[in-house]
């Protein structure tokens with residue numbers, strides 16, 4: 154399994170994957186619209202096939218994971234992407250890695266907490282506003298749970 158930074162030559166493939174996995178060219182979190190295909194990030198490849206994708210936005214003191222997807226689950230793809238993001242955060246001098254997920258995403262909540270992320274905030278009904286910015290967000294998500302709320306998680310990153 155190879156984890157590498159997204160390069161300009163990957164942009165078309167990344168754009169296609171984002172559309173396929175996220176139902177639009179945009180991702181919305183905490184009232185902000187992101188265009189993941191134009192963000193920096195990482196790809197995981199296995200025998201020349203893309204099996205994982207993470208995109209991020211870096212700010213002064215934190216790195217925000219905007220999208221993370223394992224195309225083959227339960228094989229360490231997601232973990233290797235989180236490791237790459239934490240490593241990049243350290244390189245950039247950030248003190249934490251953060252992300253936003255939704256109340257239905259129980260698998261992701263489990264996954265992140267097992268990897269050192271802590272719940273940082275809850276925004277009840279925030280997905281109502283997110284849907285205004287991205288109408289493609291479905292009303293029902295994983296396990297038949299209505300998608301209504303946003304949750305932020307963060308993991309502190311020790312300085313190098």
Ligand SMILES: CC(C)(COP(=O)(O)OP(=O)(O)OC[C@H]1O[C@@H](n2cnc3c(N)ncnc32)[C@H](O)[C@@H]1OP(=O)(O)O)[C@@H](O)C(=O)NCCC(=O)NCCS
Nearest residue numbers: 221222223225226227228229230231232253254261264267
């Ligand atoms: C969340 C997500 C990225 C996790 O990715 P993943 O590749 O399945 O994660 P991993 O394989 O690294 O870890 C999942 C479990 O599989 C286990 N695992 C890892 N490698 C394994 C292997 N080779 N064989 C068997 N199990 C393995 C891990 O131990 C882990 O279990 P744990 O949490 O009890 O430690 C993935 O579920 C996903 O793409 N979800 C859909 C998109 C999404 O919701 N993204 C988050 C939006 S906020």
